[in-house]
Amino acid sequence: MSEARDLLRDHDLELDEVERLLARFQSLGYLDDTLLAEQLVHVGSDRKGQGRRVIAQTMTKRGIPREVADAVLAELPDDDDERALEFARTKAKSMASLDRDTALRRLTGQLARRGYGGAVAMTAARAALDEVQKPSTGVRFR
Known part of the structure; x- marks a missing residue:
């Protein structure tokens, strides 16, 4: 959601308009930090062969909230x-x-x-x- 917020701010929208759009997109299922985090874990571990540390850094860079990132990383097998x-x-x-x-x-x-x-x-x-x-x-x- 952080990326979407930054993108909308780049379009010179008022803060309340940005938040209204984000709420609407979220209610429609277009924005979901948990799904994005799960996708980043899948791509990082399965396709790129990355370790937990790099996957966690990627999620931080993408603006995933820490509690969401930690929860998704906890589901990653310890392999x-x-x-x-x-x-x-x-x-x-x-x-x-x-x-x-x-x-x-x-x-x-x-x-x-x-x-x-x-x-x-x-x-x-x-x-x-x-x-x-x-x-x-x-x-x-x-």
Whole structure:
């Protein structure tokens, strides 16, 4: 509703007219902060592989009230470890040619930018790289 309020204010409407329009839109079901928050959680976690922290920041930026954001985030399964590992697996394949330290640093950074905490990001990055970077056998020429 915050975004709609800001948009209406940009059109030089009187404050009471803005509030009247918002009330009307809300009564018609056009504006619902809870539905928007649920959609942001779905997109953030399922499509983008984001962690709770980034999803919460997105909701704050979009003007979702804190109590609504907290309630919707509370319904999110506590599977950050699994989602972080799933994301790390998709990225680790493209880093197979890098040395382990570089790949670990880059992958951990990508996970951190998606809102996963340091320990979760590091554990997921290590596990994904372990799966991709198998020990070499035989002689290697450079």
